[in-house]
Amino acid sequence: MAELKTKPTSTSVADFIQAAPDPVRREDAKALAALMAHVTGEEPVMWGPSIIGFGSYRYRYESGREGEMCRLGFSPRKAELVLYVLNASPEQEAQLARLGKHRTGKGCLYVKKLADVDMAVLETLVRDKLASMDARYPR
Numbered sequence: 001m002a003e004l005k006t007k008p009t010s011t012s013v014a015d016f017i018q019a020a021p022d023p024v025r026r027e028d029a030k031a032l033a034a035l036m037a038h039v040t041g042e043e044p045v046m047w048g049p050s051i052i053g054f055g056s057y058r059y060r061y062e063s064g065r066e067g068e069m070c071r072l073g074f075s076p077r078k079a080e081l082v083l084y085v086l087n088a089s090p091e092q093e094a095q096l097a098r099l100g101k102h103r104t105g106k107g108c109l110y111v112k113k114l115a116d117v118d119m120a121v122l123e124t125l126v127r128d129k130l131a132s133m134d135a136r137y138p139r
Contacts (some may be wrong), residue, residue: 006047006048006051006069007047007048007068008045008046008047008053008056009045009046009047009048009049010046011046011049012046013033013044013045013046013052016046016050016052017029017030017033017052017076020076022078024113025076025078025081025113026076028076028081028113028114029052029074029076029081031114032052032074032076032081032083032114033052035119035122035123035126036052036054036072036073036074036126037054039123039126039127039130040054040055040071040072040130042054042055042071045070047069047070047073050075050077051070051073051074051075051084052073052074052075052076053069053070053071053072053073053084054070054071054072054073055070055071055072055130055133055139056068056069056070056071057069057071057133057137058137059137070084071130071133071134071137072084072085072126072129072130072133079112080110080111080112081110081111081112081113081114082108082109082110083108083109083110083111083125083126084107084108084129085109085125085126085129086104086107086108086109086125086129087107087128087129087132087133088107089128089132091128092125092128095121095124095125095128096109096125098118098121099117099118099121099122099125100116100117100118100121101116101117102116102117109125
């Protein structure tokens with residue numbers, strides 16, 4: 001079985017954020033890191049080369065494949081911020097309707113810039129995702 005690439009690294013989160021070439025993306029990444037650290041009570045850790053994660057959990061698929069991943073996190077990519085905070089709950093659908101300008105993918109929330117979204121709604125989404133992770137994967 002291939003080794004997982006997305007695992008905790010010793011790369012400095014602050015250095016990674018500071019290296020972002022776009023000043024808006026850099027400031028948004030700082031704000032997201034602060035929000036997620038506040039909600040989780042965890043310090044940010046780099047997962048692989050580009051994900052800033054908070055906490056961790058172990059998973060095991062029916063196939064027997066298993067691994068470890070951050071409980072929640074985000075990646076300040078060139079085109080947009082990718083937040084790993086969706087859990088497909090009906091409550092989140094209602095919150096997403098109030099969030100502001102965004103798009104979604106399987107488990108991911110994509111935002112061009114934080115100025116486009118309601119930060120209180122975003123914090124609720126982060127809290128809900130953490131609660132669903134805690135229920136499914138107790139600490």
